[in-house]
Amino acid sequence: MESLNLFLLIGTGLMFTGLLLGSLSARFGVPSLLIFLVVGMVAGEDGLGGIEFDDFSTAYVIGNIALAVILLDGGLRTRLSTFKLGLRPALSLATLGVAISAALVGAFTTWLIGVDWRVGLLLGGIIGSTDAAAVFSVIKGAGVTLNERVASTLEIESGLNDPMAIFITLMLVGLLVDPDAEWGIGMLVTLLQQFGLGALLGLLLGAVISEVLLRVRSNEGLHALLLCSGGAMVFAITNLVGGSGFLAVYLTGLVAGNRRGGTGDNVLKSMDSMAWLAQSGMFLILGLLVTPSRLTENLPWALAVAAFLMLLARPVSVWLSLLPFRFTWREEIFIAWTGLRGAVPIVLAVFPLLAGVEQTYLLFDITLVVVLISLLGQGASxxxxxxxxxxxxxRTTEPKQTVALAAPSDRYLMQFEVEDGAKAVGKSLAELGEDERTPLILYRNKLVLSLSDDPKIEAGDLIAWLAPLSHKSGLSDLCHKLSSDEKRYYGDFSVLGKTPVAQLIAVYGVEAPPPLWQGLTVAEMFTKQVGKQAVVGDTVRVSGLRLRARSVENGTVVMAGLKLPG
Structure with missing residues (x-):
């Protein structure tokens, strides 16, 4: 009994310390995942705690379970429109990008350290993919809102790239264990099987779980547990039949999060807690595996590999992978810099250890340093x-509350408080309603006003809207006044997407409009210049005017900010 209590005390003490330091570290821009990793290292055999933990098999199991929960939560929060926007570039990064990164790192490691080319390429496969836990957590904790094209590409890439990394790792482990093994067409079939079965089972079983959740009457706390256990089942089933469990569980979350009726705020909050528990526990365990005294022996090699990956291999792979897509050079540089490494490379580094491959501690130590440098350098900046x-x-002001309807629908109940100076002030609800958004309730001084009287909206009113999530930014724009940051970013004026460009130039322009824009609306001009899928933040210039997309629905600019010359 004493040993049980001691075990609980140590485990909960480490978790409590990590959570406390993690909440403080956010003020200084340090990723919380790095804090958990460091707490584990300090508690380990070379640290203050002196805990000896070298059970790589247990760490591997815990890492897989935790990653499944994190990917499920990430899929739940990915809107289908966002997924469609980022899928093609993310898939290119998750396949071609990982292969290029692995090849470049492999060649560099072989040349630098003088190891067998298979060992060098194995290291490239291990650290070649970005990590979902790191990407989801760091982007969320950085306090910055990225434009949707960049954010969706990064997040979806981290959810899709595990099959390629696992394929390269297992292929090289097999070659090192049995150099005479054949690995041609059979390994290619394995890769296609990983992607194919992972995608198929993720979508099919995700639809089944969604239907179960719709039909089961239980409180939202139990819904989260059902969802989490269902996701773990999908992960296990897919792995058992030879598919990618990581890809399957991410797609399960995507299907469940976008099902008819959606996922309520309370379910997402419960899943957020589970994801935090998973990633904090995983990084604590991985930190305990680290032996800093051994780590220092390989530190020069590790620092060189980390610098090569971050400054050359990742940027080259991103540039080549995104050539067919319309990303600006700024977006490409940012995507290259945000190739965060985290738990996945460490878990992959356990593969050769369990297989008994030579020089595996060298690979493990270099991987740990790469993860530390990535989280500290890339994550913090x-x-x-x-x-x-x-x-x-x-950042746009979020609704005070978002509630998914129990009935099958793509509509949500969103509550906004009207600020003084907002566009809605002084107008009636009838003036603000549209086909897809309907004002249902108007609260004033804790009383519900009758909508039949068509009351004028005042500052401080609380309005409950029934609308799709795609209208959230538009409703926020109605109910909140622009902040100083928004005015600087978008400009002092707003124009509707349906405004003719010629009319705009006639009023504000300082140069003659080019013939190209004759007869086009502002929305059509954005589509022509940035592609079919515009996102908030996209910028076009015409006749000395700068237009920046402020509100976008289904890839079409609904409203743009206008900045005059000078």
Whole structure:
């Protein structure tokens, strides 16, 4: 009994310390995941705690379970429109990008350290993919809102790239264990099987779980547990039949999060807690595995590999992978810099250890240093780099509450409080309603006003709207006045997407309009210049005017900010 209590005390004490330091570290821009990793290292055999933990099999199991929960939570929060926007570039990064990064790192490691080319390429496969836990957590904790094209590409890439990294790692482990093994067409079939079965089972079983959740009557806390256990089942089933469990569980979350009726705020909050528990526990365990005294022996090699990956291999792979897509050079540089490494490379580094491959501790130590440098250097600088490269946008005010309807629908109940100076002040609800958004309730001084009287809206009113999530930014724009940051970013004036460009130039322009824009609306001009899918923050210039997309629905600019010359 004493040993049980001691075990609980140590485990909960480490978790409590990590959570406490993690909450404080956010003020200084240090990723909380790095804090948990360091707490584990300090508690380990070379640290103050002196805890000897070298059970790589247990760490591997815990890492897989935790990653499944984190990917499920990430999928739940990815809107289908966002997924469609970022899928093609993310898939290119998750396949071609990982292969290029692995090849470049492998060649560099072989040349630098003088190891067998298979060992060098194995290291490239281990650290070649970005990590979902790191990407989701660091972007969320950085306090910066990225434009949707960049954010969706980064998040979806981290959810899709595990099959390629696992394929390269297992292929090289097999070659090192049995150099005479055949690995041609069979390994390619394995890769296709990982992607194919992962995608198929993730979508199919995700739809089944969604239907179960719709039909089961239980409180939202139990819904979160059902969802989490269902996701773990999908992960296990897919792995058992030879598919990618990581890809499957991410797609399960995507399907469940976008199902008819959606996922309520309370379910997402419960899942957020589970994801935090998973990633904090995982990084604590991985930190305990680290032996700093051995780590210092390989530190020069590790620092060189980390610098090569961050400054050359990742940027080259991003540039080549995104060539067919319309990303600006600023967006490409930011995507290259945000190739965060985290738990996935460490878990992959356990593969050769369990297989008994030579020089595996060298690979493990280099991987740990790469993860530490990535979280500390790239993760901590994310906000600064995003603002310097102008890929961040001002945060819009979120609804006070968002509630998914129990009935099958893509509508949500969203509550906004009207600020003094907002566009809605002085107008009636009838003037603000549209086909897809309907004002349902108007609260004033804790009383519900009758909508039949068509009352005028006042500052401080609380309005409950029934609308799709795509209308959230538009409703926020109605109910809240622009902040100083938003005015600087978008400009002092707003124009509707349906405004003719010629009319705009006639009023504000300082130069003659080019023939190209004759007869086009502002929305059509954005589509022509930035592509089919515009996102908030996209910028076009015409006749000395700067227009920046403020509100976008289904890839079409609904409203743009206008900045005059000078």
């Amino acid at each position: 994310l906000r600064f780099v995003a603002r310097k490269l102008k890929v961040s946008i001002p």
